[in-house]
Amino acid sequence: MGCRQSSTALSPMERMAFDYILTQIPIQCQQKIIDLPKRKFLETYQNHLDAENHIREEKYLAAIDCECQAIDDLSKLLHSDIDHFIFADMNKLLSICYWHMEKLDKAYTRGQTALTLRLKHTPDDHKEISLQYSRLVSICIMQSNWKQADEYLQKAIVTARLSTDLPQGFVQGLEQILTYFK
Numbered sequence: 160m161g162c163r164q165s166s167t168a169l170s171p172m173e174r175m176a177f178d179y180i181l182t183q184i185p186i187q188c189q190q191k192i193i194d195l196p197k198r199k200f201l202e203t204y205q206n207h208l209d210a211e212n213h214i215r216e217e218k219y220l221a222a223i224d225c226e227c228q229a230i231d232d233l234s235k236l237l238h239s240d241i242d243h244f245i246f247a248d249m250n251k252l253l254s255i256c257y258w259h260m261e262k263l264d265k266a267y268t269r270g271q272t273a274l275t276l277r278l279k280h281t282p283d284d285h286k287e288i289s290l291q292y293s294r295l296v297s298i299c300i301m302q303s304n305w306k307q308a309d310e311y312l313q314k315a316i317v318t319a320r321l322s323t324d325l326p327q328g329f330v331q332g333l334e335q336i337l338t339y340f341k
Contacts, residue, residue: 169197177201185280188244195236203232210252219256226253247276251291258298267298285322289315293333309340 169177177197181189192200206229213222230249237243250273257266274291277284292315299308312333319330 169201173198173201180204183248185244188280191237191240191243192245200233200236203229203236206232207249207252210249214252214256217259219259223253223256226256242276242279244276244280247273247280250276251294254294254298258294258301261301263298263302267295267302270295270298285318286324289319289322289325289329292318296336305340309337312337312340 177200181192184192206225210222210225210229213219213225226249230246230253233243233245233249234241237245250269254266254268254270254273257263257269270291274288274295277288277291281287292311295311296308296315299305299311316330316333316337319325319333
């Protein structure tokens, strides 16, 4: 007689998916995810993956719906630990969607949240932090918030210079934008 898998045990593919998701999360943030019911986590995280697909297809409302559902469901699983790293990319994606839809206040708020989470959990991820600063620069320019745009731009440049993962042209492009502010 063969062994039967429990209905709560993950299939090999689900296990691989779960393990892959963990690789995207800093080590110091993984334990809270590991402690969650894995199948429920995967079902919930699927909303985030669906949102990523929608944004690639430029279906921003669908992406927002999926991402908001993922955030809501994950915050319940994590018992309202809204400062968990897993929410950084989700807020970044929402910020990008809102930016495309010209809902700039929402884009700014979500972008600021994404930046705050990155700075808290991965302060040495200079590439992502610089990219997030530069997204906030774009939002602030669209809002005609020149002072805040200038602040973020300077931080984007400093952070980008610390990164070995960004092309030199990225830093030069940021520096050119800065000359327009001066």
